[in-house]
Amino acid sequence: xxxxxxxxxxxxxxxxxxxxxxxxxxxxxxxxxxxxxxxxxxxxxxxxxxxxxxxxxxxxxxxxxxxxxxxxxxxxxxxxxxxxxxxxxxxxxxxxxxxxxxxxxxxxxxxxxxxxxxxxxxxxxxxxxxxxxxxxxxxxxxxxxxxxxxxxxxx
Numbered sequence: 001x002x003x004x005x006x007x008x009x010x011x012x013x014x015x016x017x018x019x020x021x022x023x024x025x026x027x028x029x030x031x032x033x034x035x036x037x038x039x040x041x042x043x044x045x046x047x048x049x050x051x052x053x054x055x056x057x058x059x060x061x062x063x064x065x066x067x068x069x070x071x072x073x074x075x076x077x078x079x080x081x082x083x084x085x086x087x088x089x090x091x092x093x094x095x096x097x098x099x100x101x102x103x104x105x106x107x108x109x110x111x112x113x114x115x116x117x118x119x120x121x122x123x124x125x126x127x128x129x130x131x132x133x134x135x136x137x138x139x140x141x142x143x144x145x146x147x148x149x150x151x152x153x154x155x
Contacts, residue, residue: 008054008110009034016048018115019122038122044129048122050110057113059090059106059125064136066100067148076149077102080132086152088128089121102136104128 003011013029016036020028030036034050046061067073080086090106106125108118139148 003054003110005050005052005054008050011110011113012048012050012057015113015115015118019119022119040126043133044126046122046125046129055110057108057110057118059104059108059122061104061125061129062095063092063102063104063129063132066094066102067136067139067145072145072149076151079151086128086131088124088131090125090128092132102132104132 009030016028016030017026020026025038028036028038030048030050034052036048037045038048039045044061046059049058049060050056051058077092081092084090087104090104093103093105095101095103104125106121108121113121135148139145
């Protein structure tokens with residue numbers, strides 16, 4: 001069931017409102033550009049955006065800057081994307097407008113979303129942000145490049 005842009009804005013605003021009530025953020029809604037910024041304390045800031053056709057909702061967050069220019073760091077982020085093992089279904093990439101910024105993105109087809117699924121996707125996305133921000137902060141504080149580059153144990 002494809003929806004037009006106006007219906008998609010209405011649907012996403014409804015999901016944002018429901019999530020906002022749950023999180024005590026009553027003013028969540030899209031702006032004129034189809035974007036809503038969500039702040040979770042001072043720790044996490046993410047952007048929720050509706051594409052121009054009204055088909056896809058994208059979550060977007062900047063995780064930080066590339067720790068240093070080296071193939072090992074880029075390989076580590078690519079390995080994290082492999083089968084989305086360390087991204088909770090999201091994707092890690094570089095912002096083309098600010099190439100040193102590492103970003104996490106998650107795209108979802110609006111046709112398949114409801115209040116509960118949207119909330120769960122945002123929650124999973126925030127958990128992925130938390131995971132990577134902790135790893136990057138630990139690297140910055142300890143300068144332990146080896147620990148950062150280490151892949152998690154298979155479970």
